[in-house]
Amino acid sequence: MTFIETPNAPKPGGHYSQAVVHGDLVYLSGILPITPSGEKLTDATFSEQTEQILKNLDAILQAAGSTRDKVIKVTVFIADISAWGTVNQVYTQFFGDHRPARSVVPVLPLHYGFGIELEAIAAL
Structure with a gap:
């Protein structure tokens, strides 16, 4: 088992x-819209929050030796399901023709007032 930490994504806020990485899989913790320098994008639009999360996803995948086209499963937690169209548009542009399995879970509230959080599982 290998624990991944990259300075190109925000530091974990807890334990x-x-x-x-375990075997041939990478399990990514919940990713929030926080910049690598620690700026919390709580006042950003759903589009901007989603873009930052996906940048963080790319950085963590790279550190683990994987890429976005090897993502198997994504879970998206969203605080306002009416924003799903916007989130899905950014998500679709990011993944292109790759279509990982996905769950969308409406929740209230999220950490620090964020609108979205994402977790993923990818192959190496």
Whole structure:
């Protein structure tokens, strides 16, 4: 088991790793819209929050030795399901023709007032 931490994504805010590699899989912890320098994008639009989360996803995947086209499963937690169209548009542009399995879970509230959080599982 290998614990992943990259300075190209925000530091964990608690007792967890950005990701864990076990066997041929990478398990990514919940990713929030926080810049690598620690800026919390709580006042950003759903589009901007989603873009930052996906940048963080790319950085963590790279540190683990994987890429976005190897993502198997994504879970998206969203605080306002009416924003799903916007989130899905950014998500679709990011993944292109790759279509990982996905769950969308409406929740209230999220950490620090964020609108979205994402976790993923990827292959190496």
